[in-house]
Amino acid sequence: MIKADLHIHTVLSPCGDTEMTPAFIIKRAKECGLGIVGITDHNSTLQCLETKRIGEREGVFVLCGAEITTKEEVHVLAFVEDEEKLKKLQSYLCEHLPKIPNNVDFFGYQLVVNENEEVLEEERYLLINAINQTIEQVEQFVHSLGGIFIPAHIDKRQNSLLSQLGFFPPGLQVDAIEISGKTDLKEFISQNNYLKRFNFIKSSDAHIREDFGGTYSEFNIETPSFSAIKEALNSKIIKA
Amino acid sequence: MLVKEVAEKLNLKLFSAPQGLEREVKGGYVSDLLSDVMGHAKEGQVWITLQTHKNIMAVATLKDLAAVILVKGFEPEADTLEASVSEGIPVLGSNLEAFELSGELFNMLK
Numbered sequence: 001m002i003k004a005d006l007h008i009h010t011v012l013s014p015c016g017d018t019e020m021t022p023a024f025i026i027k028r029a030k031e032c033g034l035g036i037v038g039i040t041d042h043n044s045t046l047q048c049l050e051t052k053r054i055g056e057r058e059g060v061f062v063l064c065g066a067e068i069t070t071k072e073e074v075h076v077l078a079f080v081e082d083e084e085k086l087k088k089l090q091s092y093l094c095e096h097l098p099k100i101p102n103n104v105d106f107f108g109y110q111l112v113v114n115e116n117e118e119v120l121e122e123e124r125y126l127l128i129n130a131i132n133q134t135i136e137q138v139e140q141f142v143h144s145l146g147g148i149f150i151p152a153h154i155d156k157r158q159n160s161l162l163s164q165l166g167f168f169p170p171g172l173q174v175d176a177i178e179i180s181g182k183t184d185l186k187e188f189i190s191q192n193n194y195l196k197r198f199n200f201i202k203s204s205d206a207h208i209r210e211d212f213g214g215t216y217s218e219f220n221i222e223t224p225s226f227s228a229i230k231e232a233l234n235s236k237i238i239k240a
Numbered sequence: 241m242l243v244k245e246v247a248e249k250l251n252l253k254l255f256s257a258p259q260g261l262e263r264e265v266k267g268g269y270v271s272d273l274l275s276d277v278m279g280h281a282k283e284g285q286v287w288i289t290l291q292t293h294k295n296i297m298a299v300a301t302l303k304d305l306a307a308v309i310l311v312k313g314f315e316p317e318a319d320t321l322e323a324s325v326s327e328g329i330p331v332l333g334s335n336l337e338a339f340e341l342s343g344e345l346f347n348m349l350k
Contacts, residue, residue, distance in 0.1 A: 072293050134293060134317060157275075165295045166274030 001218040001239075004229070005029070006038030006063060007077060007152060007178060007203030008212060012047040014107035014128055017208040022051035023115045024209065029060045032213035036060070036224050038203070040067040040077050040152075042127040043097055045090045046112045049083065054115055061224035066093065067152060069128065070135040075152040075159045077178065078142045081226040085145045092141055096131035135161070139172055148175045148230050153205060154195075155183045168195060176201050176233040181215035185240050199233055200240040241265050241349065243307045243330060246286065250344055252309060252332040255316055256324040263306045263329075268345050270338055274299050281305060286345070288338050292316050297323035297331075305329065311338045 008025060009016040029037050037060060039048045048064035055062035064086050065079035080089050101124055102110055110123035133141070135151075142149045151161040154177050161168065176199040179188055189196050206212035218239040221228045232238050244261040247254060254261070266284030271277050272291050281287060283304040289296065290311050297320055300308050307330045310316065316324070316331050324331045334341050 072291060163273055163275045164291075165293060166278045166299050167295065169293070169295050 001220055002035035002224055003033055003216040004036035004038070004201075004219050004224075005034050005204050005206075005212070005216045006036070006079075006150070006201060007040050007067065007205045008037055009067070009205070009207045010039060010041055010047040010051070011109065011111050011113055012041040012044055012123065012127070013207065014042070014102060014110050014126065015207050016041065016108075018109065018111075019209045020207065020212075021113055021117055022047060022054050023117070025051060025212070026054045026058050026060050026062075028209065028213050029055075030058060034060065034213070034216055036063060036219065036229065038063040038065060038077065038079060040065055042067055043069060043093050043129070043131060044110075044123060044127050045086050045093070046121065046123070048086060050112075050114055063148075063226070063229065065089070065148070068093065068138055069130040069159070070138050071130055071133055072135055072164045073130050073159055074135050074161050074164045076135065076138060076161075077148070077150040077152050078138070079148040079226075080142070080145045081147070085147065088145060089142070089147070093131060096133050097125060097127070098129050098132070100126045100129060102126040135165070135169070136172060139174070143173060148233060150174060150176050150178050150201065150233070152178050153180045155179050155188055162192075174198065175230060176238070178203055179240065180205070199235070199238060201233070201238060202240040243286070243332075246307075246345065246348065247330075247332055249348060250309075250334060250336075250341065252334050255310075255331040255333055256321045257328050257330040260307060260328045260330040265306045265349070267349060268342065269305075270342050278302065288342055288345070290314050290338070292320060294319040294323050296320060297327055297329065300329045301327045307332055309334060309341065311336060311341055
């Protein structure tokens with residue numbers, strides 16, 4: 001079993017603490033025995049590759065992606081396999097994100113940093129906005145890249161598929177569904193019985209260091225790889 | 241008051257389901273969270289929203305709402321229109337913002 005936390009924000013997310021740097025995330029993942037981490041900043045993938053580079057050296061598998069806010073203001077996790085696809089995902093996000101400047105005093109910094117915590121880039125546009133694409137359009141785009149698509153924290157009363165859309169839209173293809181760390185999965189499914197056919201994961205959705213490390217799902221796979229993770233998400237070999 | 245009269249007085253654009261214009265309007269509800277509408281809207285109300293996703297028609301059907309009015313010039317997705325037609329619940333549109341449109345509708349219905 002490999003422990004995986006697929007929902008982690010970095011210093012690039014405006015609400016992400018400045019301590020959530022790539023180097024810290026990999027160090028803490030090792031300390032906590034996490035073999036897989038998913039880097040999911042709001043509507044941006046720009047912190048993924050540096051984290052992946054450090055992870056490769058340190059033996060932590062990094063899934064590269066983002067937490068996308070759809071037009072309906074539903075948060076979804078999206079991951080793709082390689083650098084070329086990640087660039088395509090990034091272009092898609094840039095194209096559809098409204099060009100509203102970030103207010104640093106109010107929302108916080110949006111920084112891309114390297115391992116030595118040097119600032120490489122500052123994102124000008126506010127990342128927490130909704131992009132101008134429906135949840136179906138995002139799902140189809142991510143799957144056109146062979147990616148992984150997971151509605152985030154579906155039980156939350158804000159920005160979840162259920163809060164925004166009332167119920168699971170027929171026809172939406174998901175690789176798994178995420179529920180919040182503190183929610184009891186059995187109880188949630190007993191209240192939403194029609195969702196029991198899906199696989200669930202639990203993640204930290206950590207924005208600050210204290211929240212990172214204790215919440216994870218377990219993947220029954222030998223060696224972490226993008227395809228092994230995608231396959232596990234689509235079968236019943238994960239434990240939320 | 242009928243949906244037809246509301247549509248005329250508020251100068252609304254009809255996107256779909258003209259057969260539903262004869263439905264009776266018993267009130268209104270304004271929200272963009274579908275879970276909230278499912279929990280709190282009442283039968284016969286018109287629903288004012290900026291959500292255009294097809295699930296709005298399922299919620300409108302579930303709650304037996306009179307019609308859905310999209311604000312700010314928003315247009316329904318194609319599959320939303322299909323559901324509106326098959327359920328017979330009209331989707332209407334206005335260029336006004338929800339605040340202004342709600343104010344006018346409130347005055348008409350009070």
